[in-house]
Amino acid sequence: MAAYRFIAYLTLLALTSSVVFATDPSQLQDFCVATNDPKNALFVNGLFCKNPMAVTAEDFFANGLDKPGNTNNKLGSAVTPVAAAQLPGLNTLGISLARLDFAPYGLVAPHTHPRATEVFTVMEGTIYVGFVTSNPADNSANKLFTKVLKKGDVFVFPQGLVHFQLNVGKTPAFALSALSSQNPGVVTVGNAVFGSEAPISVDVLSKAFQLDANVIKYIQSKF
Template sequence: MNMWWFITTLAITAFICNSPAYAYDNNPLQDICVAVNDSQAAVFVNGKICKDPKFATANDFFASGLNVSGTAVPGSGAAAKFLTVDNIPGLNTLGISIGRIDLEPQGLAPLHTHPRATELITVLEGTLYVGFLVPDRANFFKSRLFSKILYPGDVFVFPIGLIHFQFNVGNKKATYLTAFNSQNPGFIFIPNSIFGSNPPIPDDVLTQGFQLSKTQITELRRKFS
């Protein structure tokens, strides 16, 4: 009997360990948990300290400014503005956030991922070419590209954690809203993360990984650092 329980437990453990793991925001255990910068507060949830609910106001759940473009990103032809828990403290524990992106013609939101969120975009103006990469199950050295040309009113979804991009292929500015199912989706820009790391990744790793010369690696570090 003891051996049977051991085998059963081992099988269940193996199944769980080989099952996909998901890292969505925790489900809230209370109606509101407004973030507050008060080290004396008693409740600490999702990386933020919660305000006593009786002191919460409507302004804790409000923000404005998505009618205008945000901060320009040097060298990309893009401007971005995000409303997260840092701008709307009432978002704490709710698992959502939103932003606005403006891309000049030929402007690019480069290859990047959001490790904690699925992203949904809605095009307001302009023409976008967007896409994301899914690993090939048959050959993990390859991937499949899902891409689409989007116009005003179109909606597109980038699954959680997958590498994706947005590129303005039109001749005028493109504007879109971006929504995440996380209060803090995270942003990992692939070229910057690889070639602009501190301390830097050793040259031998990068030259072999990308089949490039050390001179080319140095040039990429200069561009993305």
């Protein structure tokens, strides 16, 4: 009886393991179209790996996050990323970092990270943050979660949800964001909808936003 139970346990474990290891890894870019011609292979889902014997401590080191980004722009904000491109040792580890700087009343516009959850920590200043839930199953309104954060406060933006950060103080502010992907991706809502190349049809946007076509054209001109 004991032997039978042990065999049954091993069978169940094997079946469970086959399910666990049958899934694909998460994507690290929007898409990766397969090709059999290496000459046409422009991007890979990640980065090539350095020979372990050639790795040094410098591969796991980056500096410069003590320096504010340039916020002299229309939104009054700057993002300084620390991902695998800036810190090679992050490759395959599934994490990245960014410094966000804000001029007084500077804004990081509504955007999403399609491949990462973001943990946002205020280092200086007072920052108003929020995110919006995805479309509810019962077709009710999307719910907005907001909070005013001060130095030392932490807020989480779930993966893929639209979120924003606004400096509501009269002095510059900055924060650090940790992200659960080495390549989280950024989709800025306004740029994607109104500034794509080629542009989305005015008819589509006019109906979607219930606005006059001339208003849509004016908004598109801003992007």
